[in-house]
Amino acid sequence: MKIFANRFQPIQYINKTPYLIHAIIEIPKIEHIVTDVKKYFGCDIAFKNDREGVYYFCEEIKEVEFEEISE
Numbered sequence: 355m356k357i358f359a360n361r362f363q364p365i366q367y368i369n370k371t372p373y374l375i376h377a378i379i380e381i382p383k384i385e386h387i388v389t390d391v392k393k394y395f396g397c398d399i400a401f402k403n404d405r406e407g408v409y410y411f412c413e414e415i416k417e418v419e420f421e422e423i424s425e
Contacts, residue, residue, distance in 0.1 A: 373412035
């Protein structure tokens with residue numbers, strides 16, 4: 355189990371979308387409480403990785419919309 359502090363959260367690209375990873379937890383430990391864990395971390399989504407046997411609890415990094423100001 356890996357739970358990351360706010361300053362040290364890694365970024366992972368999944369399907370070309372950047373996500374901030376809050377925690378990586380083994381599947382058997384939380385199989386029936388994924389929704390509760392997701393709420394606890396304040397995550398948008400949880401990805402299940404069967405190959406590694408873990409859940410990734412993530413928050414999508416939104417692209418900022420901006421307008422250039424010229425003088």
